[in-house]
Amino acid sequence: MISTPLALHKTIHMAKISKKRKQALSKVEKSKAYSLAEASKLVKEISTTKFDSSVDLSIRLGVDPRKANQMVRGIVTLPHGTGKTVRVLVLCTPDKVQEAQDAGADYVGLDEYIQKIEQGWTDIDVVITMPSAMGKVGKLGKVLGPRNLMPNPKTGTVTNDIGKAVKEVKAGKIDFKVDKQGIIHTSVGKASFDAKKIEENAHEILNSIIKLKPSSAKGTYMKSVYLSSTMSPSLMIDTKTLAS
Numbered sequence: 001m002i003s004t005p006l007a008l009h010k011t012i013h014m015a016k017i018s019k020k021r022k023q024a025l026s027k028v029e030k031s032k033a034y035s036l037a038e039a040s041k042l043v044k045e046i047s048t049t050k051f052d053s054s055v056d057l058s059i060r061l062g063v064d065p066r067k068a069n070q071m072v073r074g075i076v077t078l079p080h081g082t083g084k085t086v087r088v089l090v091l092c093t094p095d096k097v098q099e100a101q102d103a104g105a106d107y108v109g110l111d112e113y114i115q116k117i118e119q120g121w122t123d124i125d126v127v128i129t130m131p132s133a134m135g136k137v138g139k140l141g142k143v144l145g146p147r148n149l150m151p152n153p154k155t156g157t158v159t160n161d162i163g164k165a166v167k168e169v170k171a172g173k174i175d176f177k178v179d180k181q182g183i184i185h186t187s188v189g190k191a192s193f194d195a196k197k198i199e200e201n202a203h204e205i206l207n208s209i210i211k212l213k214p215s216s217a218k219g220t221y222m223k224s225v226y227l228s229s230t231m232s233p234s235l236m237i238d239t240k241t242l243a244s
Contacts, residue, residue: 004041012097023163033238039227040199047191052083053230055191055198058182058222059209069216072184073177075155076208080197081152082171083190084125088166089113091137096162100128110136124149128157130163148177168229176205184209191229202227206242212219 027046034042047053063070089098089107091114100108107113107124110133117140127144128136129151138149144150149158155175159165176186188201206225213221225237 002244019103028233028235033236033240035241036199036202036227036237037195037234039237041189041195041225042235043198043232044191044193044195046224047229048232049191049230051230053191053232054084055189055193055227055229056084056185056187057205058226058228058234059160059186060225061178061184061209061217062105062184062220063178063214063217065178065180065182067216071178072209072212072214072215073175074208074212075173075175076205077168078172078188078201079204080189080201081194082174082186082187083193086126086169087129088169089123089124089127090162090166091127091132091133092162093130095114096130099163100166103163103195104170105162105166114140122147122149126169127151128159128162128169129184130160130162131158134158176209188227192201210242 011214019170027042036203038186043055047055067153087107088105090105091110092100092108095112095143097108104129113121114136122143127137127149131153134151141150152161154177156165156168156173176184178184184185186205187204189198193201206222212223221241222242225239226234227237228234
């Protein structure tokens with residue numbers, strides 16, 4: 001049984017959250033489709049978390065991801081980075097260790113890190129490896145795959161140019177992929193970013209997705225686009241204002 005003081009504390013705490021959310025919601029017109037520039041300014045105003053919120057895009061596409069020829073996946077370098085500290089693990093042979101370290105990799109090695117990952121360690125954001133190491137790295141699929149950490153040549157994370165790959169990831173290179181529901185979720189920066197930087201990052205991603213439209217996709221390709229920050233209301237973007 002919950003004591004009265006604790007219940008009262010919870011009620012007050014919930015009321016505080018509700019008040020902030022109410023203020024944020026009052027600034028958003030539910031049925032309005034905003035331009036990217038408008039939404040990028042407004043998302044900063046309705047971000048009410050005490051920490052620096054992530055600003056995210058949710059893009060619903062008119063594709064069937066179950067069909068191989070309608071899979072939308074790509075890589076893009078955000079002009080202003082993600083605002084996040086990206087932890088990079090490089091799984092490489094000894095001759096590439098110095099190159100990876102010089103480029104700014106957080107963790108570098110091979111067998112010892114493969115063993116750590118097999119034991120459940122995944123305290124990383126990106127894994128980069130080289131083609132010659134894929135024989136060993138391939139067996140990590142069960143652990144890395146579900147976390148979207150498995151290196152892939154299509155995203156530039158299986159390469160012999162280790163230094164370049166690390167620098168690109170650290171500079172704001174991200175990969176995106178449509179999920180089973182036909183939606184792409186991706187970060188475009190932080191609430192502390194200038195509105196113009198949020199807009200330009202979002203524009204870069206949306207343009208990349210538009211260019212990747214599968215020829216087999218019929219009807220409306222970009223069905224809906226929403227911009228939001230952590231725990232903020234979502235802002236509907238007017239898809240007619242986006243480049244086609």
